Amino acid sequence: MTTLGTQGRDVGPSEVVIRDVRLAVQAGSGAARTGGAGVAGPPVDLILRDGLIAAIEPTRYPGDRYTRPRLGGRGTATDPSDPDDGTANGTAPDSRTGTTDANGPAVFDAGGAFAFPGFVDAHVHLDKAHILDRCRGGAGLAQAVAQVRAAKRGFTVEDVRDRAARVLRRAIVNGTTRMRSYVEVDPDAGLRSFEALAALRDEYAHAVDLRLSAFAQDGTTQAPRTLGLLRRALEQGADEVGGCPYTDADPGAHVRAIFDLAVEFDVPVDFHVDFDLDPSWEHLSLVVAETRRHGWGGRTSVGHVTKLSALAPADRLAVAGRLADAGIGLVVLPATDLFLSGRDAERLVPRGVAPAVATQVPGLAMAVATNNVVNPFTPFGDADLLRMANLYAIVGQLETDDDLRSVFGMVSAAAEAIVGGARRIEVGASADVVLLDAPDPVTALRECVQPLAGWKAGRQTFLRPRPRLLADGLGRTSEAGFGEDLVDQGRPGGGR
Structure with a gap:
């Protein structure tokens, strides 16, 4: 009928x-x-x-x-x-x-x-979410890395799956429909975390597109077995590969090794890079050079890059231009970068968040993302990308409608351009x-x-x-949505 x-x-x-x-x-x-x-x-x-x-x-x-x-x-x-x-x-x-x-x-x-079409989280770590209760309090990035390294030795497949599913469920009801999660693959974690997230990728496919990036958080030079484990994860279905030169004893060799895997398996690549506020040195140029050498434009992204906040405006624009020319996407992580930056400052603590909107240049894809949830890197989080975008706008002192449309795009269409795809309602x-x-x-x-x-x-x-507010003590209710009269006293029955 x-x-x-x-x-x-x-x-x-x-x-x-x-x-x-x-x-x-x-x-x-x-x-x-x-x-x-x-x-x-x-x-x-x-x-x-x-x-x-x-x-x-x-x-x-x-x-x-x-x-x-x-x-x-x-x-x-x-x-x-x-x-x-x-x-x-x-x-x-x-x-x-x-x-x-x-x-x-x-x-x-x-x-x-x-x-x-829904929010797109371009950078999240599902495997190490909700482990704050297993870690001691720290005082910065190095301590967070060390605490998580120790904690993941005790990860089991079931443990990772349960904690990651908790974040996934929150993300779905907060409107996220696409997500890229890193999964640490190294001698400490083995392939346990990857096995757990690969199962969740299938289990929640009806609600969210989950991409997995096999990730070398603790470097490769000092842990050469990591490269073999990354290879196995890629053979078993990892969608991308990622690296972290700031934790590697030889950042240049690390970036080259990760790119070699990306090219061999024909997958996108991402790097957590320049996660500090010292502009006197950087690793971003290593990523730019390898992206150009391999022709990996449009398939490379970088996260954090908090050094951008320490540069003069003209220098920031020059860096942004190099990223755009190379086809490298930039992902800003406000919660983590705010929490960990400026720990040595006694006053006028710097924000330490890359000012992406103020650094827009044609062709540069940019996103705002979650990063960590309730662990030493970020001891907060609810997988709410709209709240994260709001936080970024506040930190960036953005107020015009045009700027806010740009920020909304950084958790939707622009973020999707980084992780791959271009969904529209059409x-x-x-x-x-x-x-x-x-x-x-x-x-x-x-x-x-x-x-x-x-x-x-x-x-x-x-x-x-929408929640419903009790209009009086007699059980009559009124919708509590935006723009509604919360208590419609002028209407017979006192509202719904």
Whole structure:
């Protein structure tokens, strides 16, 4: 059986209609075709079918104002006497999915929420998340490296899997749909962490695309067995390879060895590099040289590069130009870099965060990412990329809408350019959709709004209904979303 769709079409019972969303479009463009960081366009309906976006149509039932999505969920209540509390098919939201199905398409009324393909975390360490309770307090980067090195000797496959899954689940409900995780492969960790994350990559594939980078955190020159273990991880399906020249006894040899593996296995490469505030020396030029030598532009990225914050503006722009010319992406890690930088300063402590937005040059791909979660490198974290982007904007003293659109892109479309891919919400694209409780990306970033729901390849992966506030002591409730009257005393019944 079929039922009439939002624009008079016949739609099949397996379809999903996400009604009344706003997409970002490039300024001056009328096309609703976006990766998520442009200016909000008019309300539209998304029709998902067979894992793809089958149609994008002007919404037939736009909300009278932005903030009134009909989001169901366990424990929420609706007023059947309220004519504005229904859905497209006149049925109540399903308590498990937030959608409706009355012999027709599942309908999700987003009420003008902002839709985009989801956040992209370009740099995270799932394998060593949530180990702070196993480590002593430290005083800087070297101590964090040493403590984690000792802790990972006790890692088991089950242990890594449980801790990493905890972060993955948080990331999914926070709207992340793509992620690149490093996994340390060396004589201390063996392949145990890789085995655990490879299993999670398959287990959570319905909700998030997880790429794994076999990573030499503790160098290779002083631990030559690491190269053989990296090779085995790549043979067993690692998607990328990564290195860390600042921990290696011979940084140049380390960078060359990691690049040799990348070329042999034809995979992208990433380096954690220049993670300090001393501009008198650097390793970034080693990465630039090898990228050029191997023609690995567009397949190389670097993380941290906190030295950029210690350079004069003209020198920063020169470095950014070299990165752009070589095709090297830059990933900024605000939480970790803030936490570990400037430990020797007694006053006027430097931020130590690469000022990427102020260093934009044409062709330079940039991202903001999570890095570590509740371990000695960063003893905080909740896998919330929108909050991380907000933190970065605050630290960078960014305030204009254009700057904030750039930052939103650094956790979405621009980050995806670094890890590989260019998803858009357009007809024929994979139906990866996340709804944010805001009308546009700038508002979402300024206010750290809540993700409301998400779909991966057309399959709903999470639902986070708005909380409801008790309007009085009699159990009447009111939606607590942005833009709503929290207590509607003027309405009969005191709100929903």
